[in-house]
Amino acid sequence: MHLASSTFRARLRQALLVPAVLSLLAACANRPENVLQPIAARNDASRVSMLVATTRKAADDPGQLYTGERGTSISLNSVVVSIPPERNRKIGEIQWPSRVPPDPEKEFAVVETEKVATEGQLLKWVRTNRSAKRQVLIFVHGFNNTYADAVFRFAQIVHDAGTDATPLLFTWPSRARVFDYLYDRESANYSRRALEDLILQAAQSPDVDDVTILAHSMGTWLAAEALRGVAMRNKTIPAKVRNVVLASPDIDVDVFRRQLIEMGAKRPQFTIFMSRRDKALELSRWLSGGVARVGGADPRPYAAILKELGILVIDTSALSSHDPLGHNTFADSPELIALLGRRLAGQSMAGGTVTLADQVGMAAVDFAGSAATLAVAAPASVVSSEAREILRRELTGTRAPLQNGRIAY
16 A cells, blocks of 8 residues: 555646646746847956857858758857856846847857857967867767757856866757757767867867866766767777866666766766755656656766776765756856866865765765765764764875775765
């Protein structure tokens, strides 16, 4: 009787979850679509210049640039985004245009677009826009994104993280409609080879010494598949590809393990932002037949696998988000934006203060001297005093070996 009751409650929860999540995902459907027509920017506005690679079909409207349909080749554009003065915005927020043309004093706006037609022009753009550290940041967006969504989100991340890495956006064909989940997933599959080529071109550029990949949601599967493809084409992943950050990864946990194994032994450092309160991934799990998604799974049962693969997991379940689904925390949480900024600057994700670590709800665990590190979710009330002392040492740089290589909870 108890089992039947539990099953009924689970099905009822799913029945209530689906319409709630779909309604929230559809909440932005009334935004203006043609916001990419360049306008004159204010002198006190910040600017983010990015190179955008896409497998989308070109739009007839110059204010839209690209649709959600699939193109027949990869297209490249240089795009410059104006961000309102700091007095008119908060870290983690996109001030989406309420009308056309946007008001650059209070809203995100595009101030320049230019077609990049050849590989030679791509390399020239990277050379002209290279950072002091010769670092490139490639961003791959997730499900339910228009071209403009991806451009504005990436501009916000680059600006708020304070990185000077050269921004490259890869945007794949998403119809940005909540009932086109399967179309979007197949479009991500359609775009694998193009992302492989972009990663290789960035790594082969003489003006680039470091390639970091940041991917979100469904885009994490695409990024992982592209890296797997690069490894299979070249027998290895280029050494310049050092860090991969997967935010709310919408990937089957078993598929992800296979992807990592097939990348080979010389993989980049992977960092995962996950949350057990991510309602969008709960819906994805339901759509996928109940198979856990990497970004929504409890990491503790997978400790041995994560140790083997050398992955850092940061549980963001305790953090608040502007997104009611808890799916965009990586980009709209000031705490995580700060963490991301440190990673892009070459610092450890575990750096900072004990207060920040408590907010994230993580405790660092060493595995008997292994180089692999796992950030295990643990509410502050159940972390032992021994674990807190070890965490303090981790964050202050005064590390000491663990007894028996373990922390007890």
